[in-house]
Amino acid sequence: MNFSDLAARTNRYLGARGEVPPACGELVEACLAEARAVQRFRYVSRIFDETPAFLRKSPYAEYFAGCPRVALCAMTLGAEIDLRIRRLMRSDPARAVVLDAAASALLEAMSDEYEERFGAARTDRFCPGYGGSPSEDVREIFALLRPEKETGIALLPSGLMVPQKSMAGIVGIGRRAERRCGDCAAKEHCTWKEEGTTCFAPEKRS
Numbered sequence: 751m752n753f754s755d756l757a758a759r760t761n762r763y764l765g766a767r768g769e770v771p772p773a774c775g776e777l778v779e780a781c782l783a784e785a786r787a788v789q790r791f792r793y794v795s796r797i798f799d800e801t802p803a804f805l806r807k808s809p810y811a812e813y814f815a816g817c818p819r820v821a822l823c824a825m826t827l828g829a830e831i832d833l834r835i836r837r838l839m840r841s842d843p844a845r846a847v848v849l850d851a852a853a854s855a856l857l858e859a860m861s862d863e864y865e866e867r868f869g870a871a872r873t874d875r876f877c878p879g880y881g882g883s884p885s886e887d888v889r890e891i892f893a894l895l896r897p898e899k900e901t902g903i904a905l906l907p908s909g910l911m912v913p914q915k916s917m918a919g920i921v922g923i924g925r926r927a928e929r930r931c932g933d934c935a936a937k938e939h940c941t942w943k944e945e946g947t948t949c950f951a952p953e954k955r956s
C-alpha cells in the first residue's frame with residue numbers, strides 16, 4: 751500500500767489546497783497511524799458470470815460493457831474506528847474530522863489492494879451513487895451478496911450502512927475501465943474537477 755498516497759488522499763478529503771502546514775501534516779500522519787491501528791478490515795465478494803439485472807441500466811451498462819463477469823463486494827473497517835471518531839467529536843472535534851478523513855482514505859486503499867486478486871484486467875470499483883447511479887441500488891447488492899454475517903455491516907432502512915466506514919460496490923472483471931464522473935449531480939459546480947482531479951481518485955491530476 752502506498753502510504754504517501756494515503757496522506758495526499760486524506761488531505762484532499764479534508765479539502766486541503768496547496769502546501770499543507772507541517773502541523774496539519776503531522777496530524778494527518780498521526781490519524782492515519784491511529785486508523786491503521788484500530789481498523790478491522792473485512793471484505794466479502796461474490797463473482798457473477800451473468801450480469802445481475804440491476805446492472806442492466808445506465809450508467810452501469812456502459813461502465814461494465816465488455817466485462818464477462820462482475821464481482822459484487824462489500825467492505826468495512828469495523829465498528830471500533832466509528833467509536834473513536836464519535837468519542838473524539840466530544841473531546842477533540844478537529845482531530846475527529848481528520849481521523850474520519852484518514853479512515854475513508856484507508857478503506858479505499860485497502861479495498862483497492864484487496865481487489866488486485868481480481869486481476870489487472872478489472873474496472874475500478876463502482877459504488878451505487880457514483881456517476882448519477884441510484885444510491886438505493888446498495889439494497890440490490892445486499893440482497894444478492896448478504897454481506898452482514900461475514901463483515902458485520904448492517905444496511906439501515908435509510909440506506910446508510912453501519913459501521914459508517916463501510917462501502918458496497920461492483921468490480922467488472924475481464925476489462926480495464928476507470929471511473930468517470932458520468933451524470934454526477936455535482937458536475938456543474940464540482941471543485942474537484944475545477945482543480946483537475948476527482949473525488950474518487952484525488953491523488954491523480956489530469
Ligand code: SF4
Pocket residue numbers: 881930931934935936937938940941942943947948949950
Ligand atoms: S469529481 Fe465531482 S463531478 Fe466527478 S463524480 Fe466526483 S463529485 Fe461528481
